Amino acid sequence: MTTTDIKENNKASITEIDNLSKNIKIEARNIDVFYSEFKALKDINMNIYENSVTAFIGPSGCGKSTFLRCLNRMNDYIDGFKMKGEILIDNKKIYWKNVVVEELRKQVGMVFQKPNPFPKSIFDNVAYGIRIQGVKDKKFIEERVELSLKQVALWDEVKDNLKKGALALSGGQQQRLCIARTLAVEPSVILMDEPTSALDPISTAKIEELLFELKKQYTIVIVTNNMKQTARIIDMTTFYYMGELIEYDSTKNIFTKPKQEKTQNYITGRFG
């Protein structure tokens, strides 16, 4: 099957999702990514919709994380990284030369695979993103920290220990703290790179619940390998294989009636 066919398929399938906002938040056009000579992504085209949860799945090395990190330009510091094509967020080209990368990242937050709190207090972790913008107003910072911690349902657990080191928290708490830290900057998009893969099942469930709440306000893009558990909260799913976008459809369709053989094989566990 040719690439154009795949594109046609994708367009067709998206119309099947009724309950989703049709506002395009992120638009990727003809994305090619190279690491030196290696071509990591081949001609990726896709739209990501506002206030949805969109998942990237695929075997490791398929390019899903690479694409995710293109969306907030985290790849900029990697030696030999080169990208062709355009990515638009809210109709603005994010790779345009006058874009201030730091401003972009305030708008597009990121949560990582392993919880990575700063070796500082819980409070300082959440306040960091606000402070580096030059905000000095103590009361404002305190309110924002409280709000963010409440959003991730961590406030009740830590409100008496805000001065405590963040590294003393459990893994699940750390990850929720990292999400709170991201929310405190007030992004509109949140990228998540396998956020639950390092966590136990109970912590994972808590984070999934959280995602369900967050998607009301944010556009969430998540790289995951834990499809069966998260199927209930993920609206759209994209399958990548060997640097190519193979199939993009509603999660339900991907799981119940994938159009591509490769997708089918992956979902049923025939390779991966």
Place this chain on the structure above:
Amino acid sequence: MNKTREYIIERLLFLCAAITVFTTISIILVLLVEAVGFFQEVSIIDFLTDKEWTPLFADKHFGILPLVCGTLLTTFIAISVALPIGLTIAIYLSEYAPKSFRKIFKPLLEVLAAVPTVVYGFFALLVVSPFLQKFFPEMSGFNSLSAGIVMGIMIIPFISSLSEDALYAVPKSLREAAYGMGSTRFQTAFKVTVPAASSGIVVSIILALSRAIGETMIVAIAAGQQPRLTLDPTVPIETITAYIVQVSMGDVPHGSLEYKTIFAAGITLFVFTFILNNISFYIKKKYQEKYD
């Protein structure tokens, strides 16, 4: 605004790093310029072949050989002390010693390298020389033997610590394979671990050599100030470094031939250590590639 600040900071940090390059260039330039001045007055052939070094006397000779000989003699004595002891320590600590023992004694040994060298000079002249004179009564108070031995003690940690690092980095599976075939720890150490870590050990020895060649205060205090083309460890000699100190202690006017001699001596010393450092750097790079 943010961008300009970031740019200025990066430039400033780059300047900090660039200072190291300026330092190297300056060292080479300074040594070369003064040494060229020296060689305009003294033939380079005399410098390399004359067997006497007497620039401060009325009958001036400018043969560097006695100073080189003194330097190599003390270095040889030092390494003869440091190599067997340092290597034994390294093997013992990495292959035999309990972890807790290693954790205490490795930093403790490194204290040996932290003691100021002028203190070692004191030991060599006032403790070791009198002690050795009990066995060799005809030995001079200033001699290369006691200076060399004390210098050897000083550089033990260079060999023991760096070699131990190299031995410790050898994968455990290699040792277990040897134990599995019934080797003793001694056999495992010398047939498996030491060969596997050999490049790291060689690097440590070269660094120790380079350190010994450039060491100044011990020899300036305890080895004497008499340039002499001899291998006799019981008589006073002079090393390149000690000569530079000797001249610097006096009042030598800039531009005089005596002033230039210390740079001619300096560039000789620099060439020795430069070669050794680059060999060790080269081995280290090659070895890193192999294991990473």
Place this chain on the structure above:
Amino acid sequence: MTNATKNRLIDKTFLMFGILATLFGIVILCIFIGNIFADGISRLSFDFLESLPSRKPEKAGILTAWTGTLWILGLTTLVAFPLGVGAGIYLEEYAKKGWLSNILEINIANLAGVPSIIYGLLGLEIFVRVMGLGGSLLAGSFTLSLLILPIIIVSTREAIKAVPKSIKEAAFALGATKWQAIWSQILPASMGGILTGVILSISRAIGETAPLIVVGALAYVPFVAKSPMDEFTVLPIQIFNWVSRPQHGFIVNAAAAILILLSITFVMNGIAVYLRNRWQKKVKW
């Protein structure tokens, strides 16, 4: 004797040698220090610390020497700390892999192996003569700063390398600029390691004699230095001067001065080790 018992005997013998060799260096060090203690302890007094140098050993003191050492300590830290840490940050965080960073790296490895007396020759020509600083504290501190720069750079790089990349990424993802990420996250997290390296290198600078002699520090300075442009002496040079004298009184003085110098060295090394351990315990990623 069977082969196996022979092998085990060799093994046991080497074990003994290993213990002996390890203890050898430490025992020798203890003997040396004990010797110096016996020689010098009687001379240690406030009088000794407060007296100017003198031709009579019983009247001579180390006032100018220890104040000179303090001056050198302060000035060298002031110069070498920002330069060394700055260079370390540049090499670890900014320098792109390529010929330039290769040259810088080889160069620093080389500088670390240049004998200290060569730095003295460099200082003599550049700082003392070309810059016209004379045999001043400033010329001496500049020279020692260059000498310890490679050590600070290498330990700064090691310390920064030990900070997980994820911390930097987290800061970037929150919109931090490169410098904000370095200043607010990477440096605080690596400060323990950096300070350890800085303190160790400064302690080495304080013990240096040869480069300062070449630069023109004097053995006999009859006044306490008041500004960085003053002439100076330091403890190691005072010790060197006294060791070379024949009178026993000066040897006793040298031993007493060594006790002071060694205390400074050991205290600094102790602080460095303490910092390193504390930092390792505190931060577990």
